[in-house]
Amino acid sequence: MKTKDRILDTALTLFNQQGTAAVSTNHIADAAGISPGNLYYHYKNKEEIIGALFERLFAAWAVGFDLPTDQMPTLADVERLVRENFRIVHQYAFIHRELVALLRSDSALHDRFIAVRARGLDGFREIVGALEMSGVLKPLAAPDEVAQLANLCWLISEFWVSSLEVSGQTVDDDGMQRGVDLMLYALKPYLNG
Amino acid sequence: MKTKDRILDTALTLFNQQGTAAVSTNHIADAAGISPGNLYYHYKNKEEIIGALFERLFAAWAVGFDLPTDQMPTLADVERLVRENFRIVHQYAFIHRELVALLRSDSALHDRFIAVRARGLDGFREIVGALEMSGVLKPLAAPDEVAQLANLCWLISEFWVSSLEVSGQTVDDDGMQRGVDLMLYALKPYLNG
DNA sequence: GTCTATATCGCGATAGAC
DNA sequence: GTCTATCGCGATATAGAC
CATH class of the missing domain: 1.10.10.60 (Homeodomain-like)
Structure with missing residues (x-):
């Protein structure tokens, strides 16, 4: 092999x-x-090569996204998670640059991607929920506030690198840090203490 | 013609x-x-056709993004702006689907896009600033808070449609409304009253 | 598993008549 | 401005020897 x-x-x-x-x-x-x-x-063809690279990406996500289950997640965990995601996204840069187009031309791949992504988003929601439980976040009023907050963080974690590229900025540690900062800013109003 | x-x-x-x-x-x-x-x-070639479609997109943005200058913007204006942007982005869907890739293969177009985008983001910052002035938003502590808040709204307005597509959801009025809701949620902690 | 050779196809682009 | 005809190229994919 x-x-x-x-x-x-x-x-x-x-x-x-x-x-x-x-x-x-x-x-x-x-x-x-x-x-x-x-x-x-x-x-078999180029499509199969692209599909195999997607599988590598999924594997990288699976490794990068496991949090310690025996203890409550902290804000630093979330930070680490997002930073790690930026790194992976950048490592498979072409996938995110052409993502929508690639998925549209391969429906099996699209289904697979949607499933993987849904699991990731679920995980994010759980983490935000856990942060509320453990008191890192203030109690959120409505139950779907957890989902909204998770959506917001997820959007940043998914598209920040694209945003850097589109605006002509280099995707380096500094640029990624600004993405992390933006996410922390989004969370700030809900932080305790 | x-x-x-x-x-x-x-x-x-x-x-x-x-x-x-x-x-x-x-x-x-x-x-x-x-x-x-x-x-x-x-x-001359396909690239020129793509370039001409970008110019159409820029023109649509210019039309859709002018706010009444004689009065202070309201939250409803921002809502309208974002919704209008979703519509335009979806109308030129292929551009945003392949955006990073297209810009990378045509550096003149990339420069042009960066300039147009920078103007748009500036406009967004001005609006957020004006919302603070007029008391729709609470006074923001640090001066760069305006920029952060504008960045956050901008990211949603730029990538929400892609997010819908990537997650396999249809880009319809309902999906766009959820994007508007997410932006309003991001602004909520800073709203007066 | 790896190579060379090749078949087939369609794309981008131009020339020249009308 | 619009057409037809065509050239050259490179891409995908397969066959068959080693």
Whole structure:
């Protein structure tokens, strides 16, 4: 399983640099130092390569998103979570740059993505709920306030990197920190103490 | 200038349906009921067509974003603004679906977009500032609070439609209303009265 | 598993008649 | 302004040898 993985590594680099449209299977094979035929031995087509990279992304999310279950989450945990997400999103930059378009052209992938995303958003809601329970957040009046607050944080965590790119800013530690700051600002009115 | 515009109308429809990668100049010409050669008489290439559609988007923004200058803006104005933006973003859906990728492959367009976007964000900051002045919002402690609050609203207004699409929800009045609600929720802690 | 060779296709773009 | 015809290219994908 060496070549198969190297194809993915190479494809990820090229996709991130030039976008999926500009990168052909020939380019990938060439950059990976193998023949076009060999690439097609390992993957049916470009779509399957993209799908495999999505699976890598999902795996990275699964690793990055597990919180200690034996203790209540803190605000620092949320911060770490969002920062980690920015890092992953940036690592698979091409996916988020072309996300809506990619999902529209592969409905099976779209279904899979929706499921993974829903789990992530659920997790976020649980964390916000736990923060309220543990007193980090003030008691929220309406029950759907938890959901709204989670939605807000989620939107930032999902699109902040895109926002940086669209506005011509570099996606570095500093830019990511501003995203974290914005999320903390959104939470501030609800913080205790 | 009849054909030239019909090419744009057709291209917009096809791009929104299938994405820029899947739509060739031949497809556009065919759907517009003209020959490929004729299309190239009016536009140098596909990139120029995409650029022209961006200009249409900018024009729509310019029209949709002017507020009455003779009186202070109200919260309802902001609501209207965001809702109008959702409508425009959805009308030029393909642009926001592929935004980062499109801008990366055309640096002149990127510069232009950044300038237009910066003006829009500035306008948003002014409105938030005016809301504070007129007492709709409570006095904000730090001077950069205005900017943070504007950033937050801007992020929602820019990416809410994408968020709907990514999560598999339809982009209809109801979905857009939930985006407006989220923005109002973000503003709520700072509202007077 | 990996290569070379090749078939097929359609895209982008231009030339030249009308 | 609009058409038809066409060239050149590169992309996807497969066949078959090693």
